[in-house]
Amino acid sequence: MTDEKYDILKRYFGYDTFREGQEQVIDELLSGRDVLGVMPTGAGKSLCYQIPALIFSGITLVISPLISLMKDQVRALNEAGVHAAYLNSSLTQGQYYKALSLAVEGRYPIIYVAPERLLTDSFLSFAVNADIAMVAVDEAHCVSQWGQDFRPSYLKITEFIEKLPKRPVVAAFTATATKEVRGDIQNILMLKTPYVVTTGFDRSNLFFQVESPKDKYAEVKNYIEQHPDESGIIYCLTRKLVEEVCGKLIRDGFRATRYHAGLSDEERRINQDDFIYDRSPIMVATNAFGMGIDKPDVRYVIHYNMPKNMESYYQEAGRAGRDGESSKCILLYSGQDVITNRFFIENNQDNEELDDATQELVMQRDEERLRQMTFYCFTHDCLRSYILRYFGEYGAAYCGNCSNCLTEFEEKDVTEEAKAIAECINSSHQRYGVNVILDTLHGANTAKIRQYHMEENPSYGKLSKVPAYRLRQIFNELLVQDYLRLSDDGYTIVKFGPRIGELLAQDSTIQMKLPKEQEKKPKEKL
Ligand code: ADP
Ligand code: ZN
Numbered sequence: 001m002t003d004e005k006y007d008i009l010k011r012y013f014g015y016d017t018f019r020e021g022q023e024q025v026i027d028e029l030l031s032g033r034d035v036l037g038v039m040p041t042g043a044g045k046s047l048c049y050q051i052p053a054l055i056f057s058g059i060t061l062v063i064s065p066l067i068s069l070m071k072d073q074v075r076a077l078n079e080a081g082v083h084a085a086y087l088n089s090s091l092t093q094g095q096y097y098k099a100l101s102l103a104v105e106g107r108y109p110i111i112y113v114a115p116e117r118l119l120t121d122s123f124l125s126f127a128v129n130a131d132i133a134m135v136a137v138d139e140a141h142c143v144s145q146w147g148q149d150f151r152p153s154y155l156k157i158t159e160f161i162e163k164l165p166k167r168p169v170v171a172a173f174t175a176t177a178t179k180e181v182r183g184d185i186q187n188i189l190m191l192k193t194p195y196v197v198t199t200g201f202d203r204s205n206l207f208f209q210v211e212s213p214k215d216k217y218a219e220v221k222n223y224i225e226q227h228p229d230e231s232g233i234i235y236c237l238t239r240k241l242v243e244e245v246c247g248k249l250i251r252d253g254f255r256a257t258r259y260h261a262g263l264s265d266e267e268r269r270i271n272q273d274d275f276i277y278d279r280s281p282i283m284v285a286t287n288a289f290g291m292g293i294d295k296p297d298v299r300y301v302i303h304y305n306m307p308k309n310m311e312s313y314y315q316e317a318g319r320a321g322r323d324g325e326s327s328k329c330i331l332l333y334s335g336q337d338v339i340t341n342r343f344f345i346e347n348n349q350d351n352e353e354l355d356d357a358t359q360e361l362v363m364q365r366d367e368e369r370l371r372q373m374t375f376y377c378f379t380h381d382c383l384r385s386y387i388l389r390y391f392g393e394y395g396a397a398y399c400g401n402c403s404n405c406l407t408e409f410e411e412k413d414v415t416e417e418a419k420a421i422a423e424c425i426n427s428s429h430q431r432y433g434v435n436v437i438l439d440t441l442h443g444a445n446t447a448k449i450r451q452y453h454m455e456e457n458p459s460y461g462k463l464s465k466v467p468a469y470r471l472r473q474i475f476n477e478l479l480v481q482d483y484l485r486l487s488d489d490g491y492t493i494v495k496f497g498p499r500i501g502e503l504l505a506q507d508s509t510i511q512m513k514l515p516k517e518q519e520k521k522p523k524e525k526l
Contacts, residue, residue, distance in 0.1 A: 004055055005023070005026050005027075005030075005051050005052075005055065008051050008054050008055070009047070009051065012054070012077075012080045012081060012082055013047060013080065018047075019043065019044045019199075020043070020199045020200065021037065021039060021043070021048075021197045021199040022044055022047055022048050024195070024197060025037050025048040025171075025195070025197055026047075026048060026051050026052055028195040029048075029049070029052040029134065029169055029171055030052050030055060030056075032169055033169070033192075033193070033194070033195050034169060034170045034171065034172075034191040034192050034193070034194040034195070035048075035169075035170075035171045035172070035191075035194055035195045035196075035197070036140075036172050036173075036182070036185060036186060036191055036194045036195070036196045036197070037171070037172070037173045037174075037197050038173075038174055038175070038176075038182065038196070038197065038198040038199070039173065039175060039197070039198075039199045040175050040199070040200075040201050040314070040315075040318065040391075041175045041315045041318060042294075042318060042319075042322065043175075043199055045138070045173040045175075046073060046138075048171070048173065049062065049134065049136035049171050049173070050077070050082075050110065052134060052169075052171075053109055053110045053133075053134060053136070054082065054109055054110075056109075056133035056134060057131070057133065058130075058131035058132055058133030058134070058168070059103070059106070059108065059109060059110075059111060059130055059131060059132050059133060060109060060110050060111070060132075060133060060134040060135075060136060061111050061112075061113055061127075061132060061134070061135050061136070061168075062110060062111070062112045062113070062136045062138060063112075063113060063114075063115050063118070063135065063136070063137045063138060063154075063157060064112055064113075064114070064138040064139065065114075065115065065138070065139050065142050065149070065151055065154070066139075067086075067088050067089070067090050067114070068291070069138070069291070070086040070088060070112040070114070071086065071090070073112060074086045074112055077110060082109070082110065083107055083108050083109060083110075084108055084109070084110040084111065084112065085099045085102065085103065085108045085110075085111055085112070086099075086111070086112040086113070087099055087100065087103075087111060087112070087113045087114065087117055087123065088112075088113070088114035088117065089114065089116075096122075097122070100122060100123070100126055103126060103130070104126055104129070104130065106130075106131075114153075115142075115151065115153040115154050115156055115157060116153045116156070118156050118157065118159075118160040119156050119159060119160055119163075124160075124163060127160070127163075127164060128163065128164060128165060132164055132166075132168045133168055133169065134168050134169045134170070134171060135157070135160075135161060135168050135169075135170050135171070136170075136171045136172075136173070137154075137157060137170070137171065137172040137173065137189060138173055139173070139174060140154075140172035140173055140174045140185045140189065141174040141175075141176040141181045141184075141185065142154040143155060143157070143184060143185055143188045143189060144180070144181045144184035144185060144188070145184075145358070145361060145362075145365075146178065146180040146181050146184060146365065150358070150362065152358075154188075155188065157189060158188060158189060158190055161190075170189060170190075170191055170192075170194075172185050172189055172191060172194075175311075175315070176311060178391070178392055179392055182196075182392075198392075198393075200393075201314075201387070201388060201391045201393050202384070202388055202393070203318060203321065204401070205321045205324050205325060205326045205327060206317065206318070206320060206321055206326075206327055206328070206329050207326065207327070207328045207329065207401050207402060207403075208317075208329050208331075208383040208384055208387070208401075208402040208403065209328065209329065209330045209331070209383075209402065209403035210330075210331045210333060210376070210377050210383065210403060210404075211330065211331070211332055211333070211403075212332070212333045212334060212377070213332060216304055216332045216334070217245065217248060219332060220234060220245070220249075220302055220304065220332075221248075221249070221252060223300070223302065223330070224249070224254055224282065227299065227300065229281075230281070230299035230300060231275075231278060231281040231282070231295070231297055231298055231299055232281070232282055232283070232298060232299055232300035232301065232302065232320075233282075233283045233284075233285060233289070233290070233298060233300075233301045233302070233316075233319060233320075234282065234283070234284045234285070234301075234302045234303075234304055235285060235286070235287065235289075235301065235302070235303045235304060235305070235307070235316050236284065236285070236286060236304045236305055237286070237304075237305040237307070237337065237340050237341070237344075238286065238340070239260040239261070239262045239286055241304065241305070242258050242259070242260050242284050242285060242286055243258065245284050245304060246258040246284035249282060249284065254282055255279070255280045255281055255282060256280060256282040256283070256284055257271040257274050257275055257280035257282070257283055257284070258271060258283070258284045258285060259271050259272060259275075259283060259284075259285035259286070259288065259289040260285060260286040260288055260289070261286065261288045271283075272289075272293065275295070276293070276295050287307065287312060287316060290315075290316060290319050293319070294322065295319075295322070296322045296323035297322075297323055297325070298319055298320045298321065298322065298327065299320065299321070299325070299327050299328070300320055300327060300328040300329070300330065301316060301317045301319055301320040301327075301328075301329050301330070302328075302330045302331075302332065303316070303317070303329075303330070303331040303332060304332055305332070305334070305336075305337040305340065306331060306333050306334075306337040306338070306341070306373060306374070306377055307341075307373065308341045308344060308345070308366070308369065308370055308373065309366070309369035309370060309372065309373050310369070310372055310373050310376060310387065310390045310391075311369075313331070313373060313376070314387060314391070317329035317331075331376075331377065333377040335434060335435075335492070338370065338374060338486075338492070339492060341370050341373075342367075342370065345363060345366045345367060345370065346363070348362075348363070348366070372390060374479075375479075375480050376390075378476040378477065378479065378480050379404070379480060380404055380407075380409055380477070380513050380514065380515070381397075381404060382396075382397060382398050382399050382402055382404055382405050383399075383402040383403065383404050383405075384399040384401065384402050384405075385397055385398070385399060407515050407516075408515070408516045409513045409514060409515055409516065410513070410514060410515075410516050411511055411512070411513055412511065412512050412513075412514050413509060413510070413511055414474050414510050414511070414512050414514075415508065415509045415510045417463060417466060417471070417474050418474060418478060418483070418503055418510040419503065419504075419510075420441060420459060420462050420463050421437065421438075421441065421463075421471075421474070421475060421478065421484075422483070422484075422496070422500065422503055422504060423458075423459055423462075424437050424440055424441055424457065424459035424462070425437055425484070425494050425495075425496065426496075427457055427458055427459060428440070428452075428454065428457060428459075430493070430494065430495045430496065431493065432452065432454075432493065432494065433492040433493055433494065434475065434486075434492065434494055435448070436448055436449065436452060436454060437475075437494055438468070438471050438472060438475060439454070440454040440457055440459055440460055441459055441460075441461075441462055441463040441464075441466075441471065442461070442463060442464055442466075442468060442471060443460055443461030443462075443464040467517075470514070470517070473514055473515070474512065474514070477512050477513075477514070478497075478503075479497070481499065482497045482498050482499045483496075483497050483499045483500055483502070483503045483510075484496060484497045484500070485497040485498075
């Protein structure tokens with residue numbers, strides 16, 4: 001038989017071949033088997049359920065958490081000639097009932113629905129009388145409290161499915177691949193011996209790099225000057241910073257534009273188009289930018305600040321090099337980024353669905369994620385393997401295509417430095433932040449040092465011969481190795497970590513892998 005799925009792929013979506021994982025998922029769904037698809041953003045999850053939806057004789061319900069995402073998908077399907085609709089709170093009551101009555105008539109093979117709608121009387125009475133062939137759950141990690149954005153309303157999905165006269169095929173998709181989340185999705189959605197597919201998270205054409213420059217703007221400017229004909233995105237944590245960086249770039253003669261949630265719809269659309277059509281090849285934006293944007297030739301993504309977690313980082317960095325050509329993902333770290341992110345975590349009102357206890361849990365989890373993100377900036381191991389490990393994949397220990405793999409490291413005995421740092425933290429009663437501790441050891445004469453009388457501390461000036469950057473490297477490594485911790489109440493107070501005993505033991509020696517002294521800057525790949 002000529003394969004119907006290829007016809008549909010060509011006719012409605014205009015593609016000739018499937019990407020990794022897509023064909024197997026489609027075949028399994030068509031045979032009636034549940035599927036759990038773990039695929040990174042941009043891998044093409046939508047086609048995996050849209051194509052079977054067009055082959056099944058019954059209706060496919062797609063459950064999606066975001067109104068904007070639903071609208072985009074439905075618009076794209078309509079433009080491709082597929083009858084699809086969405087049912088969510090953005091519709092007026094009149095529009096909602098109109099759409100529902102068309103659905104009852106069987107006009108839509110694909111209906112996007114918000115999870116809160118599922119158990120409402122009007123929707124249920126439609127669903128139990130309709131022929132529902134498949135329920136596709138987009139962003140399925142929302143069922144998990146360990147997921148990036150837990151949504152209690154996602155728990156209604158299972159109850160909804162159980163109310164249907166005939167159990168449809170259930171397909172769940174997510175880009176979050178940790179074991180806990182995967183397990184939660186299978187259990188909570190009660191997937192029946194699902195076909196589980198995990199497609200590669202590795203993007204071998206991306207070069208990963210971490211820097212902690214003194215002057216971030218100068219670093220960015222320098223990079224852009226050296227890559228004049230390239231298109232790139234610069235992500236900032238705040239709108240204010242977007243304005244500042246974009247303003248400076250324009251003043252310095254670069255064709256930059258900006259994007260954040262504080263601009264009007266009109267301006268965002270214009271700026272986005274300017275970027276996509278290369279009238280402004282440099283986009284300075286908050287994380288509001290990128291969803292649903294598919295510019296293939298983005299040659300670099302620079303993070304002006306460290307984002308809040310690895311999920312966000314990889315998603316945003318992954319917007320580089322969609323065309324498969326080599327591209328750079330550069331993260332510019334500073335300690336202030338940790339503070340800003342902590343502020344966001346503490347003031348996070350994203351999710352009004354959550355009660356206080358859950359909110360507390362979510363906060364703890366977000367803090368742990370932030371810690372993992374910070375370690376990405378500190379690690380001296382291969383950055384790619386750090387990323388892949390985080391997402392539950394095992395890559396080679398050494399990729400040869402990241403700034404750490406291209407930096408020469410050496411094993412150093414840092415026992416003296418490590419013990420001096422611990423002694424300084426101890427003698428100041430674990431009360432101060434990183435800068436005060438390191439400035440004290442270095443013997444600096446700053447206002448803070450005088451304010452806290454640290455010049456009278458026995459550790460003052462004890463490591464004055466060790467270069468400041470080296471001291472910071474050692475300090476960071478002590479954090480990564482859990483000898484030290486940053487406190488939860490502000491994230492900047494240095495405390496002893498669970499392994500401090502080993503460090504303080506009289507005859508202990510501490511070895512560390514540190515960048516070779518003469519080579520502070522990683523070499524670029526030739
Ligand atoms: P995800 O939901 O996994 O983030 P999407 O479904 O939005 O990804 O797909 C990302 C992009 O890849 C879309 O522009 C889509 O049209 C494109 N795409 C999906 N499948 C294919 C394919 N087989 N061939 C070419 N492009 C594809
Ligand atoms: Zn590497």
